[in-house]
Amino acid sequence: AQTVTQSQPEMSVQEAETVTLSxxxxxxxxxxxxxxxxxxxxxxxxxxxxQEAYKQQNAxxxxxxxxxxxxxxxxxxxxxxxxxxxxxMYFCAYRRGYGGSQGNLIFGKGTxxxxxx
Amino acid sequence: xxxxxxxxxxxxxxxxxxxxxKCEQHMGHRAMYWYKQxxxxxxxxxxxxxxxxxxxxxxxxxxxxxECPNSSLLNLHLHALQPEDSALYLCASSxxxxxxxxxxxxxxxxxx
Numbered sequence: 001a002q003t004v005t006q007s008q009p010e011m012s013v014q015e016a017e018t019v020t021l022s023x024x025x026x027x028x029x030x031x032x033x034x035x036x037x038x039x040x041x042x043x044x045x046x047x048x049x050x051q052e053a054y055k056q057q058n059a060x061x062x063x064x065x066x067x068x069x070x071x072x073x074x075x076x077x078x079x080x081x082x083x084x085x086x087x088x089m090y091f092c093a094y095r096r097g098y099g100g101s102q103g104n105l106i107f108g109k110g111t112x113x114x115x116x117x
Numbered sequence: 118x119x120x121x122x123x124x125x126x127x128x129x130x131x132x133x134x135x136x137x138x139k140c141e142q143h144m145g146h147r148a149m150y151w152y153k154q155x156x157x158x159x160x161x162x163x164x165x166x167x168x169x170x171x172x173x174x175x176x177x178x179x180x181x182x183x184e185c186p187n188s189s190l191l192n193l194h195l196h197a198l199q200p201e202d203s204a205l206y207l208c209a210s211s212x213x214x215x216x217x218x219x220x221x222x223x224x225x226x227x228x229x
Contacts, residue, residue, distance in 0.1 A: 033217075035217070037220075042222070043205055043222060043223045043225070044220060044221070044222040044223065045160070045207060045209075045220035046220070047217060047218075047219060047220075050217055091159055091160075095215075097215070104162060104173075105160075105162065105218060107159030107160060108159065109158070109159060110157075110158075110159055
């Protein structure tokens with residue numbers, strides 16, 4: 001069975017600084033997708049970034065980038081130039097690729113990020 | 118546009134009530150999902166609708182009854198709930214079952 005582990009229950013960063021959130025996963029599949037979702041106190045889950053396992057290049061979305069280490073099964077999220085609006089719970093999630101169980105997103109337990117002004 | 122809307126935002130109901138949660142998307146997505154999220158926990162998948170047919174039911178109690186009237190709408194009918202069913206209920210949709218899921222803002226449910 002696939003599992004997703006986020007070992008940092010809470011993290012804190014100073015505004016304008018850089019922070020990295022860790023995520024590891026376990027799977028025997030070769031085709032899969034990884035995601036980072038953000039859930040601010042407003043509750044809505046917002047997609048931050050997505051990585052296809054077959055792509056070697058790390059995904060980037062503006063200030064957000066990932067370090068995808070497939071062999072190590074590691075998928076960390078780096079937030080550069082942190083802003084107050086980045087404060088939220090961040091969930092790492094895994095999904096099997098095409099042909100796998102439909103829609104089964106497997107979430108980690110989350111990392112609560114605080115941003116200090 | 119990746120908007121999924123959910124109504125109501127908040128709902129308080131007694132254990133004998135019948136209520137419904139609604140979810141809507143106009144992105145042409147053909148897969149829709151219901152999740153349950155308890156405080157400080159990740160979301161847990163409840164149901165998946167694929168092309169308007171129920172494709173996954175994660176052993177959810179029958180007091181939760183999903184309905185997909187058309188490709189844009191997803192309902193969750195609630196009947197005889199228990200206090201432990203109090204949670205945030207999230208709806209999501211994706212272009213197809215294998216595609217990236219986009220979430221709505223959720224309905225905060227309190228069962229008294």
